[in-house]
Amino acid sequence: FQERNLDGFASYFLSESQGEMEHAYKFADYFIARGQTVKLKELPAPIQSWDSIEDLISYSFSMEADLTSSLQQLYSISERIADTRTSVFLDPIVEAQIQSEDEFANLLGKVKFAENQPSAILLIDSDLKKK
DSSP states (O other), X not given: OGGGTOHHHHHHHHHHHHHHHHHHHHHHHHHHXXXXXXXXXXXXXXXXXXXXXXXXXXXXXXXXXXXXXXHHHHHHHHHHTTOHHHHHHHHHHHXXXXXXXXXXXXXXXXXXXXXXXXXXXXXXXXXXXXX
């Protein structure tokens, strides 16, 4: 987005990325506090080329929805085994994740409605820049 001078989209995705990193740190800190060792694995390189903005936003929304589902499964397990500490830890993370998924759904709806029209995309970009 930054390469295409879509600063609002670039800023939005940078903020989302930073939020995901914060969540990763929180999980690592939580595991360490519970006496666990954090073992990080290599992540594949992100996709760098997209056919359209809609494809990118749709892919991002799908990732958010998958993450929400995974967190809800963890929460369900913690409740089932009466691990209150984990449930309490997950509460704000699940809430933030649901909010993030809703924001991506809203953005995807706007981008779909824009039908890849440059003027409409620029309006969305401008709106994102204000946030």
